[in-house]
Amino acid sequence: EVQLVDSGGGLVQPGGSLRLSCAASRLIFSSYWMTWVRQAPGKGLEWVATLNQDGSERYYVDSVKGRFTISRDNTKNSLYLQMNSLRAEDTAVYYCARVHHYYDSGSHHYYFEYWGQGTLVTVSS
Amino acid sequence: DIQMTQSPSSLSASVGDRVTITCRASQSISTYLNWYQQKPGKAPKLLIYAASSLQSGVPSRFSGSGSGTDFTLTISSLQPEDFATYYCQQSYSTPMYTFGQGTKLEIK
Numbered sequence: 282e283v284q285l286v287d288s289g290g291g292l293v294q295p296g297g298s299l300r301l302s303c304a305a306s307r308l309i310f311s312s313y314w315m316t317w318v319r320q321a322p323g324k325g326l327e328w329v330a331t332l333n334q335d336g337s338e339r340y341y342v343d344s345v346k347g348r349f350t351i352s353r354d355n356t357k358n359s360l361y362l363q364m365n366s367l368r369a370e371d372t373a374v375y376y377c378a379r380v381h382h383y384y385d386s387g388s389h390h391y392y393f394e395y396w397g398q399g400t401l402v403t404v405s406s
Numbered sequence: 407d408i409q410m411t412q413s414p415s416s417l418s419a420s421v422g423d424r425v426t427i428t429c430r431a432s433q434s435i436s437t438y439l440n441w442y443q444q445k446p447g448k449a450p451k452l453l454i455y456a457a458s459s460l461q462s463g464v465p466s467r468f469s470g471s472g473s474g475t476d477f478t479l480t481i482s483s484l485q486p487e488d489f490a491t492y493y494c495q496q497s498y499s500t501p502m503y504t505f506g507q508g509t510k511l512e513i514k
Contacts, residue, residue, distance in 0.1 A: 316501075316503075325505060326444075326495075338501070340501045342502070383459075388437070389500075391438075391503075392452055393440075396451075
């Protein structure tokens with residue numbers, strides 16, 4: 282069974298930093314785009330960042346640009362999210378997910394097939 | 407940016423009911439639309455991809471339809487385990503994505 286394990290969450294003061302990790306097992310990690318999604322308490326899902334297979338292409342939601350960095354180490358089957366200048370509004374459960382690519386009749390479809398269990402980040406003084 | 411709007415935001419239904427949830431995109435997204443189910447304290451689970459393709463292992467009572475800007479998720483006969491929150495997601499603007507705000511399905 283494919284497994285993604287999120288870790289690294291915790292309590293941090295506003296303006297502080299935190300690094301999240303996502304460890305992948307039993308899947309071909311290096312062949313897939315990976316992504317982070319977050320969910321504030323009692324709120325919906327929000328896409329945060331996506332990274333391509335070799336780490337050369339990064340995409341972010343506007344609210345985290347310049348503060349968060351997504352990266353990966355394919356030798357360790359691991360995905361990371363470095364979060365700097367944290368704000369109260371960054372408080373959320375953060376999930377990593379594997380992006381699956383499906384090609385059908387000239388169309389390329391992408392969806393989040395496997396998810397980690399989530400790790401809670403709380404930004405508060 | 408593409409905005410996704412789900413309706414209703416919450417829904418009460420009984421076991422055995424047929425339920426439909428709607429998702430509307432702010433611009434045409436062809437069939438680049440996925441549906442997820444989330445239960446409290448758990449990660450989301452993929453149900454439907456490419457608007458109407460059922461993910462492996464998902465019961466056939468779940469179905470999706472639509473293209474362009476209007477999409478629906480239908481549960482043909484609600485089971486107790488189906489009470490959860492459902493999210494649509496557009497992948498037209500991949501590798502950037504947008505989710506709908508969610509529809510909470512509760513027991514009547």
